Amino acid sequence: MTDKALAVGDTDVFIPVSINEETCIGCNLCVMVCQPDVFVPSIDPGGVPVVLYPSECWYVGDCVDVCPVPDCIALHVMDKNKVIWKRKESGEEFQLS
Amino acid sequence: MTASQAQFDWPYPIKWGEEQRVDTDVLVLGGGIAGCWAAIAVARNKGTAVTLVEKARTIRSGAGGSGCDHWEHAVTNPCCPLTPEEITQAQIDSNDGYNNGISHYIEAKEGYDRLLDLEKMGGKIRDTEDEFEGAEFRDEKTKLLFAYDYVNRYTIRTWGTTFKPALHAECRRLNVGILDRTMVTALLTEDGKQGGRVVGAVGFHVHTGRFVVIRAKASILCTSRPSRLWLFTPDLAGISEFRPMQACGDGHAISWRVGAEFTMLEKAVRAEWSGARSFPPYGTGNTHNTWYPCNMVDATGRELPWVDRDGNTLETTADRCRPAPGQKFFLKGGGETWFQKYEFLGPDLPPTEELIRMGYKLPFYADLSSLPEMERKAIWGLMIGEESKTKIPIKRMYEDAGFDPSKDQLRSYGDSWWSAKFKPSERQFFGLPGGLVNNWELRTNLEGLYAAGDTLFASDCHGHAAATGYYAGRHAARYAMSAQEPMIDENQVQRERKSTYAPAKREKGIAWKDLNVSITKIMQEYCGAVKSDELLTQGLNVLQDLREGEGASVFARNPHELMRSLEVLNILTNAEIVIHSSLVRKASCKQLHFMRSDSTEMDPPEWHKFMVVSRNGHGVRLRELPIDYYAPMGENYEKHNQDYIRENSI
Numbered sequence: 001m002t003d004k005a006l007a008v009g010d011t012d013v014f015i016p017v018s019i020n021e022e023t024c025i026g027c028n029l030c031v032m033v034c035q036p037d038v039f040v041p042s043i044d045p046g047g048v049p050v051v052l053y054p055s056e057c058w059y060v061g062d063c064v065d066v067c068p069v070p071d072c073i074a075l076h077v078m079d080k081n082k083v084i085w086k087r088k089e090s091g092e093e094f095q096l097s
Numbered sequence: 098m099t100a101s102q103a104q105f106d107w108p109y110p111i112k113w114g115e116e117q118r119v120d121t122d123v124l125v126l127g128g129g130i131a132g133c134w135a136a137i138a139v140a141r142n143k144g145t146a147v148t149l150v151e152k153a154r155t156i157r158s159g160a161g162g163s164g165c166d167h168w169e170h171a172v173t174n175p176c177c178p179l180t181p182e183e184i185t186q187a188q189i190d191s192n193d194g195y196n197n198g199i200s201h202y203i204e205a206k207e208g209y210d211r212l213l214d215l216e217k218m219g220g221k222i223r224d225t226e227d228e229f230e231g232a233e234f235r236d237e238k239t240k241l242l243f244a245y246d247y248v249n250r251y252t253i254r255t256w257g258t259t260f261k262p263a264l265h266a267e268c269r270r271l272n273v274g275i276l277d278r279t280m281v282t283a284l285l286t287e288d289g290k291q292g293g294r295v296v297g298a299v300g301f302h303v304h305t306g307r308f309v310v311i312r313a314k315a316s317i318l319c320t321s322r323p324s325r326l327w328l329f330t331p332d333l334a335g336i337s338e339f340r341p342m343q344a345c346g347d348g349h350a351i352s353w354r355v356g357a358e359f360t361m362l363e364k365a366v367r368a369e370w371s372g373a374r375s376f377p378p379y380g381t382g383n384t385h386n387t388w389y390p391c392n393m394v395d396a397t398g399r400e401l402p403w404v405d406r407d408g409n410t411l412e413t414t415a416d417r418c419r420p421a422p423g424q425k426f427f428l429k430g431g432g433e434t435w436f437q438k439y440e441f442l443g444p445d446l447p448p449t450e451e452l453i454r455m456g457y458k459l460p461f462y463a464d465l466s467s468l469p470e471m472e473r474k475a476i477w478g479l480m481i482g483e484e485s486k487t488k489i490p491i492k493r494m495y496e497d498a499g500f501d502p503s504k505d506q507l508r509s510y511g512d513s514w515w516s517a518k519f520k521p522s523e524r525q526f527f528g529l530p531g532g533l534v535n536n537w538e539l540r541t542n543l544e545g546l547y548a549a550g551d552t553l554f555a556s557d558c559h560g561h562a563a564a565t566g567y568y569a570g571r572h573a574a575r576y577a578m579s580a581q582e583p584m585i586d587e588n589q590v591q592r593e594r595k596s597t598y599a600p601a602k603r604e605k606g607i608a609w610k611d612l613n614v615s616i617t618k619i620m621q622e623y624c625g626a627v628k629s630d631e632l633l634t635q636g637l638n639v640l641q642d643l644r645e646g647e648g649a650s651v652f653a654r655n656p657h658e659l660m661r662s663l664e665v666l667n668i669l670t671n672a673e674i675v676i677h678s679s680l681v682r683k684a685s686c687k688q689l690h691f692m693r694s695d696s697t698e699m700d701p702p703e704w705h706k707f708m709v710v711s712r713n714g715h716g717v718r719l720r721e722l723p724i725d726y727y728a729p730m731g732e733n734y735e736k737h738n739q740d741y742i743r744e745n746s747i
Binding site for chain 1: 103104105106107108109111153154156157163199208278303306331332333334336341342343372376377380381398462464466485486488489490493494495498500504505506507508510537654655656657707738
């Protein structure tokens with residue numbers, strides 16, 4: 001065992017959460033709160049965290065809740081989970097986008 | 098940067114092989130709801146040091162870390178006419194005795210005390226802003242809000258997103274030593290012997306890899322229940338099961354290895370929820386749990402009829418929240434049996450097949466818009482917003498996309514709250530599965546080892562975790578005050594250190610996900626819906642091959658992967674416990690969802706008992722417990738809790 005360790009991210013999986021690189025302030029609160037440890041902090045101090053293990057996301061949204069910058073972190077829904085609802089008066093159907 | 102193709106140096110400082118030593122009086126393993134309450138109880142016992150070890154971050158960790166929309170069985174609240182004896186006995190009877198009479202009595206007796214405690218810490222438990230003034234489910238004097246049975250008022254609607262930060266702050270205020278992002282990998286026993294007094298634990302930091310050795314007079318397992326034994330989807334690993342990945346039953350595996358006793362692990366229901374196939378929890382139209390007592394309509398907008406236990410149509414929403422004529426109370430909520438008895442059966446919709454036969458057209462929808470305003474606000478505003486996985490993925494995201502509960506009808510995708518169908522061989526620990534055996538101190542069979550929350554057999558829900566956590570903390574603290582200094586066996590520490598780091602020492606091998614897939618395939622094949630001695634024995638042999646083959650070559654490139662690898666090796670151990678538990682029950686049992694092909698008789702009376710298994714060397718020890726081993730509940734509770742009773746009567 002050496003002192004080295006490698007971060008190897010999940011590949012070719014659905015990405016459940018994204019961080020707006022323009023508005024992220026690099027506070028790492030999302031990294032701190034995430035229960036399954038989906039994120040790792042950027043190697044650059046103050047940089048944008050990396051979504052390293054997207055397949056392990058629990059879809060709870062604590063990262064969205066704790067983020068101090070409005071709309072900086074977005075949770076995404078898989079197409080197959082986009083629930084339908086119907087407006088009662090018009091009968092018009094909508095789907096979670 | 099997204100994850101795709103990401104590969105770079107591990108961003109945390111690597112401390113493989115470095116060692117941290119901690120001395121404490123009481124060690125709490127797991128910082129979810131039960132764990133935080135256990136730590137608080139110990140810390141309130143003046144002069145008793147407590148250390149809490151949590152695999153994630155205590156501020157939001159555990160299955161209930163993000164919220165709690167209702168608190169069950171709080172019968173000592175001032176608005177409830179029931180007694181702890183009545184509600185606990187009903188839960189026992191409704192499960193034909195296969196239930197934990199101790200832990201559920203504690204839940205009923207002390208659950209409301211914990212809610213009041215939470216309020217003092219800053220948690221919100223009542224309608225202080227008078228948002229629901231005048232609602233039938235609100236008590237105007239206490240401002241408490243109730244769910245399900247509005248006559249007997251034993252379930253309280255809560256603002257549970259406030260709970261975990263409040264518990265975390267209280268732990269900090271009481272100087273609980275918190276080791277976050279630390280996975281416990283083994284328990285330590287006196288002289289390193291199986292069956293000996295538990296004197297601490299070892300583990301490692303899941304970011305740095307640093308090894309930790311904790312010496313403790315008493316330890317409390319608050320490590321949830323096993324998962325991912327039959328269900329695992331590699332690309333959506335985090336939602337393979339209902340609970341978070343971290344809660345996968347590490348405590349079961351590590352305590353099995355040192356000789357702890359388990360019961361009821363032969364009980365696994367046909368799977369109810371898995372994220373790869375189900376819709377997000379509480380995110381589709383239904384009438385159960387959080388969504389009770391919602392209106393439902395069919396595709397043409399025709400309202401589906403609610404009926405009482407005798408099939409009588411219930412005309413109003415309020416009628417769905419009252420017991421039937423001649424019925425004192427009904428049971429609703431988490432952990433409810435599939436085979437509810439007439440005595441406790443509550444209002445519901447007729448089964449879907451019957452509704453179709455009656456001419457109702459699919460698909461069905463939940464129609465919040467036609468509910469009385471207060472009911473609509475209680476379901477969508479309060480409960481869908483305060484439950485563990487609803488605030489962001491359901492309430493905020495649906496509303497951002499334009500969903501309006503006062504105008505829209507939400508699609509239902511299956512029977513009850515289910516939104517996917519599973520094969521009979523796909524099992525899951527849902528409701529009241531097995532776990533560690535406990536006495537009236539919530540101690541296990543091992544001296545120095547206590548358990549709480551879902552780690553206990555036949556356990557479920559937030560209030561239960563809180564009440565049993567606090568209770569176990571009290572008793573562990575009392576034991577620690579008079580216990581002898583614990584002696585750690587350094588040979589055992591070195592053995593466990595080697596075992597912990599083994600996957601990180603390999604440069605190549607099997608990835609943890611592949612090993613988890615193998616376990617689920619074996620469990621579906623050899624320990625699925627229908628069991629037999631031959632199948633189960635073959636299953637044990639195949640699992641042993643897996644342990645010696647792929648299990649011995651699982652590898653990790655950093656501390657996070659090491660955590661996942663060791664979790665799956667624990668899942669492998671849990672699979673073995675389940676098969677051992679299944680092997681010793683030789684007759685089929687309906688309430689345990691346990692079917693054998695080599696025993697034709699269902700529920701023969703001589704098998705109405707708890708089968709208890711523990712590891713004995715490399716074999717298994719079996720003993721039996723009477724189905725009511727904990728009786729009489731009230732008398733035993735009083736005998737073991739005089740201090741608490743005295744303090745609370747002042």
